[in-house]
Amino acid sequence: MQQPSSQQADLFALDQQRVLYAELCNAFYARELQRLSQHLEPSGDAARVARMLASLPYYVERAAFHIVRGHSPLTLDGQNGSWIAKQATKAPVPDSEKNHAFYSRFAQIGMLVPVLVAQQGMQYVMLDTLDQVSSNRVHCNQSGWFDLQGQYQDSRIQHQKVTLLWPGKKHFTPACCGHRWQQYKVTSPRTLSLREMLLTTRINWKNFRQPLPVKDT
Template sequence: MRQQPSQQADLFALDQQRVLYAELCNAFYARELHRLSQQLTHQGDGTRLARLLDSLPYYVERAAFHIVHGHCPLTLDGQNGSWIAKQASKPPQGDKSANLAFFSTYAKVGILVPLLVTQGRLQFVMLDTLDQVSSNRLHCNQAGWFDLDGQYRDTRLSSAQDVQLLVPNKKHFTPACCGHRWQQFKVSSPRTLSLREMLLTTRINWKNFKQPLPMKES
């Protein structure tokens, strides 16, 4: 039986998804295996490395699945497993009053947040999630505690780092997803996101930043 145009289009789209999925898995495996090899060289914890290797296929396939079936306004580079968008000439700046207005009203467990990280003269934006919320403080899963105005109140990260909470919006999520960096306030080469961060990018609700997307079953 001859296939209808709509059926042909569906099959073509499915083939494209399969190719993209394979590209992403290859990129993520190459990236994470290199990272784990560097970690073993510096830390030498073979038992922990074995656990990470055992769980690697699950997280690689999960990240690839959610990227393929997600809806993100950014351009995807499947071969490198990264998001692409035009980079602003200068890094974003924290705004205490804007943070206080947003987080005092909309902060809740599970919401995704962008963090401005300063390491010496290098700045970039990273993704994190809120896992605890009180009347006057917020706790990020990776970074730790912040005041509602975005000031860092923890010692979890290195003392050489300065971290500021940013309001969740497209202006701040875009550089976080794309790994944009600035050196001495000038555009620098982008960093490669971790597998965890790439998975977090698939939970951003670009139509409503106050409500993260639920994870689909892969």
């Protein structure tokens, strides 16, 4: 007996999800193994690499699952494991007033935030999370301390300038897609780390103040 069209559509959608999931897993494995191979130097930390390899399947499958099951306005390139969107001609320009207006009211632990990085003539936006919040500054998990205007207040990062941006589509889009600008001109996008790809799945595109909850597969 022929199945109803609604069931056929459901089965077709499920098959598409399975194919996409497999493509993403393959892309993430290839990417992370290449990255880990760079640590396999005589002076590298073999124990650390071994731990990373042991945890790799969990994070690869988790990222692929949440991307397949998530909802994003961006276009997904499953074969390369990346997000695609039209790139602005110029990098985002920090706005200290907007930063202060946003973070003085809405900053909270666990919030996803965009950080503008400038290094050796290259600019790009990376994803980070707030893990500490005080009355006059916030701390990002990877980047360190910023005041509420977005200015860097830490000394850990050398040879590059980082500025906190306020959460919004115009800042999250280049962060998710790896957009870069070199000498103020558009250049090829960077490849996001597996951690950053996982963070992209937590962006609440309908309310940037409330990231999606962390869920296991």
